[in-house]
Amino acid sequence: MSTFRRRRKTPCGLLSGLLGVIAMATVAAQEGPGLGETPSPEMLAAWDIDIGPDGSGLPAGSGTAAVGETLYMTNCFACHGPEGEGLLNDRLAGGHGSLASEAPRKTVGSYWPYATTVFDYVRRAMPYLMPQSLTNDEVYALTAYLLYINGIVARDEVMDAETLPDVEMPNRDSFVIAYPRR
Amino acid sequence: MSTPEFPEEEHEQVAGNGLLHRRLFLSQGAALLSAGSLGLMTARPAAAQALDPWLLTPGLALSGYGERSPFEADVARTVLPVAGTTGSGASRTPLESLEGIITPNGLFFERHHAGIPEIDPERHQLLIHGLVERPLVFSMEALSRYPMESRIQFLECSGNSRPNLASTPPQESCGFLHGTVSCSEWTGIPLSILLDEAGVSSEASWLLAEGADAAAMTRSVPLAKAMDDALIALYQNGERIRPSNGYPMRLFLPGYEGNACIKWLRRIKLTSGPQMTREETSKYTDLQRDGRSLQFTFDMDVKSVITSPSFGLALNGPGLYQISGIAWTGAGRIRRVEVSADGGQTWAEAALSDPVLPKALTRFRMAWRYDGGAATIVSRATDEAGNVQPLRSDFMAANGPQVSYHNNSTQAWAIDSDGAVSNVYV
CATH class of the missing domain: 1.10.760.10 (Cytochrome c-like domain)
Known part of the structure; x- marks a missing residue:
């Protein structure tokens, strides 16, 4: 599921991407793709x-x-x-x-x-x-x-x-x- | 019925009245036993030498959604609606007819408060609001793109086993007595992911979960539980969750009493405290001897029950039998199940069948040489937190006559010299 958008960004893109991969692979906590809409x-x-x-x-x-x-x-x-x-x-x-x-x-x-x-x-x-x-x-x-x-x-x-x-x-x-x- | 021949050392008795060592189930013993436990099954017709018709002609057609054998049609839930309704009340899982740890979807217990809504998933939405930075509403299509987890976990009504609170033991099946517990593989979205997206305020400590049924069923749930292991369950045993279990989605709170796991979930509101809904004040609260009541007793306690032999499953003469049952606890894994065949005077440890999973049903089995006389079999579970299932007599002594929920005490079955099984209190 490579389409999951990472919501929080760190200043260093390369490091962020690397940490992101590690996080996805090893940590249970995940972030969602941010598809909720604002209710009226x-x-x-x-x-x-x-x-x-x-x-x-x-x-x-x-x-x-x-x-x-x-x-x-x-x-x-x-x-x-x-x-x-x-x-x-x-x-x-x-x-x-x-x-x-x-x-x-x-x-x-x-x-x-x-x-x-x-x-x-x-x-x-x-x-x-x-x-x-x-x-x-x-x-x-x-x-x-x-x-x-x-x-x-x-x-x-x-x-x-x-x-x-x-x-x-x-x-x-x-x-x-x-x-x-x- | 003949008894298979065993080497004498395989017969090692480990507790009174014929209980045998659990290693019988850990090696070749299980295969040997499969022949010996047939006393619980239908007798084989004698001298049926003609070829059966299913050998002589091609069978039925393929199908889009399978059906069980018509010979199993009497394996069904006990349906007990509230007076004056068809959809409110409960139906109970026929535990005495099932094996392993997974409850078939069509036999999973039901408890509804205003019937089963027929929800169009394209019109269903989940709203998260209240003490959040960003109120959010999710369509089913949006939720289908969220990361999911799968877990095998039990669900139990806190009113399960209430029949055994009666002063005389009801002569009813295991499922009638204890069948508002079931176990599935649940697949869905960790609630914490959605709550993180909404941004939970530091003032929030509870949430209100609301269903889209005609009771708009509501329960307050601690935020800590929601962030720990709560699931928005979309699938049950691989297929989309059924209407009777909350289609298109339900809240699933592992180890918590079933009524808090709101079905047909449509709304989650973050709050600073419990909303004191009808279900958590007037209904699912535990009245004590002194007239006080405990609220929010979510955890389901350590428990076990022998499903076979049990009421309605008579033994067919002396010989080797398999005692089989289920154990579970809201505290994690089952560590040990002990079985007695002499009404609790002596106990022996049963074999636990893999997998032994946290907050799931665990299947236990015990080899038993039944001598054909009177016997009383009972099981007692211990969980990994060290909690021990109480004997019924101890449980009733510890609780007042008002006790109504959370009966996790032992179930004893008496077997008379004819092999008939009855419900007895120990």
């Missing part, structure tokens, strides 16, 4: 959908549990049960205080450490049959509803880019980062 601002905006635990990436928009309840009954309850108790798929509510027992129940309320993750996950992956179909307002409202049925926020509390990162999840302090190697 539009592409970056459309693709950059993840939300950080500090709320970074949260979009404009807002919603409350009162609004979210209607959305939940339309989009979510068939798999997760009318009260978030779980049906075909995951239980979303309850389980508080169960984690240290023989029958732990991991739910958004009892287990999830960050409210921002709820927004991130619902927006990217739910509803299961139509992911990325909800508006940001709808995702905020559903997030608010899931927090509400877990007793974490009030029914009329507005969730938006300012308020969501400040929601204190009950199990937040129980997570221990075990990397590097536990």
